Amino acid sequence: MNSLSRRKFLKISGATIVTAAALAGSAKTIVSAAESYAKPKGLQVIPSYCDLCFWKCGLLAYVKDGELWKIEGNPKDPLSNGRLCPRGTGGPGAHYDKERLKSPLIRKSERGEEKWVEVTWDEAFDYIADKMNKMKAQYGPESMALFSHGIGGSFIKHLLRAYGSPNETAPSFAQCRGPREVGFELTFGDVVGSPERTDIENAKCIVLIGSHLGENMHNTQVQEFSRAVEKHASIIVVDPRFSVAASKAKYYLPIKPGTDMALLLAWMSVIVNEKLYDVDYVIKYGFGFEQFAAEVSQYTPEWAYIETGIDPEVIRETAREMARYKPATLIHPGRHATWYGDDAQRSRAIALLNALLGSWGRKGGFYVPYSYSIPKYPYAPYPELNKEPLDNPNGRYPFATGEQISTGIREATISGQPYPIKGWFIYGTNLMQALPNRAETIKAIQNLDLMVVVDVIPSEIAGWADVVLPESVYLERYDDLNASPFREGFVGIRQPVVGAPNDQKPNWWMAKKLGEKLGLGAYFPWKDVEEYLDTRLNLAGHSLDELKKKGIIKGASKPIFFEDGVEPEFATPSGKIEFYSKQLEEAGFDPVPRFTKHAEPPSGYFRLLYGRAPVHTFSKTQSNPILADMMSENELWVNADLAERYGIKSGDRIKLKNQDGVVSDPIKVKATERIRQDCVYMVHGFGQKSRQLRSTYKKGASDAELVTKYNTDPLMGGTAMNVNFVTFEMEV
């Protein structure tokens, strides 16, 4: 992308904005935005917050003569401390991406064939409103479900609630961090949340179990991890793959995949049997410790060795190492926790290990986060619901509390039970890569009367839609305020820094316009998003003008640790940290976690593991030209000896076939000493099949395509995906 083509691009796009806005006769803000972006001279530095992942770091966008130049971190932002991650720094690529959706589309052939008619916004909204009105009349408003990821979905959520649907989900629960939240809530009465409440910076001992910080680029965590490395924190990494974090570790434990629970139980047995735990903390805050201790003390390191392959002496030594630094020992809860099917219990074991060391609520462990309080917009109450959400009928997964199970909605869409789901509204999530077993997703889609996708690029899921609505990227729009729970209270703004290049629109505008078509105008009493934001900020004693200038407003600081005066509170049934869980026992589950043996790959097959790269987010960023320049395809990590046995070498392209006969696209081999021989690994998000995204089409392979099998967590309905086995297909 040289400066010449950039200038040309902007010149053309500037003209398009004005035309589009004039034609649509649409919101005044769009026109005025286009005017104000027309030709500002000189350098403007505009604060906003990032959308390259869900961390929402504060940024400063540099706009030179009306063209986006670069993006830096906002030094006032507590999440980024003025330093964005590589994706955030590559944010201009989201704006300049040549493959963006440009206008609303309506499907003109079979679903998934990606053949479209370009339509006006009015035509698109008429089409959607007509279907939604019919569905409401025939099946009730509950027949419409929303899949939404990220803060950008907040106005669409409002629209669907106003319409009367109780079904609203995101894959971030049942396909990602759900088991962790449930395991911690069962133990401490509270979730880990996002951003994670981990005090990595002050930890003297950090234990990462399958969590690959540094490759997984959650900004604040990586910054804190680096500071911990500098301060010579003792780092223990448990991973079948020698991760980047492993290279910083004092102890690297190359665990056999699927056996983490055995290691956790053995660690707890050493800590209990050698009385290395934080006795005062456990007595003061613990419930059921005696029963717990009796249960875990049976799991010797020698027993765990057989399961995990980790030397019993190393298990003892690392347990003692953790105890040495308590309570500033952080056993990191991870994030993507849907691995084997007993994941909520494994997460609970992680929570219990932290509880033994007294790290919850303590410096170097887990802080107690708080948010800057901004009142909600004073909307009229939503209509009364006809039906309960159907993601979890009869509380089949009794501890799936708080968030809905996306795969439960998919299942109900297929079965029509307990009531029909006839419409999917999808915002900002590529369900083709996010949900396991793609065939089920496609089957569900075939049952729909209406499928709407809002996206910035023609993603794989957009390819299956009836109507595709092109959204302006985060740099071109307002979104709702960000007041994430964190170490300190703050509120950040997302505001447009440049105009959208074509006929893309912000989600708030789509929600309002569609709402008006649906006769729900009363739920959108604000003239535009600026009025909405200003109203909310006024209620907190601020104004939009003020936040637009500052980018971030911080609140008064408060203590975040027990030792600094935070009152310990545990919202569990006992009001204490539940070493022994009666509610689990009463529901028929293990009150103290136990080890479950998981299936192992048959001969000639290898467990498929997947993870993150620092320069991409899921399958959302592969067409960003700056990030694609860093990494345009994924590689298959194969142990060097294993590769040699199979006669494959680095750079070869092979396909993978899974246990169900599904064959991947070709993927480049990375033969390496950095992984065990019983598993292979790839970065998630590649091998995309959208024919409209030519730059990403079949670049590398998709782990998601090979995840045809999944185990369901009986506690909370999470879909465990590390249970697929693959073999090598040499002929490409």
Place this chain on the structure above:
Amino acid sequence: MPRYGMVIDTRKCVGCQDCVIACKTENNIPEGYNRDWIITESNGKFPDIQMEIRTERCNHCSETPCVSCCPTGASHIHDVGGVVLVTHEKCIGCKACVEACPYDARFIHPDGYADKCTFCIHRVEKGQKPACVEVCPTYCMHFGDLDDPNSEVSKLLQSRKWHVNLPDAGTQPNIFYLV
């Protein structure tokens, strides 16, 4: 006169390529080209692996084969900080410097001139740090005057073990890697 250099802590670097991207946006580097890059070197047999990750770029050497081989004087040493630069207008794109650099730090820009890291001298002369240093989320990069014994970079070199790339090339590189 200062002698600019970098001290990079390989213990902290995670190889995330943020430095590469920041350089790209700061300096408008075209697609397919980069002025800096990440090297991950691992040795040993699983699971006993040693690994070093480091961010590399022009070493702004004190002995400069890229300057001495340049037929037009385009490749030169800047009058501030000993920074090695290329005057685009004087460069004929003959690639002599590309060949001469033992670090493979130079490339021919699509517009026809030899290009490489400038230590973001346009920023440094305004009192800012190079873009790669300023962006690094691990704070592993340090920039400063190697001839000032009180500078951060000098102090780091005094207090930690370090190595340079290709010490035998005789180039006296000014980028140092803490181990």
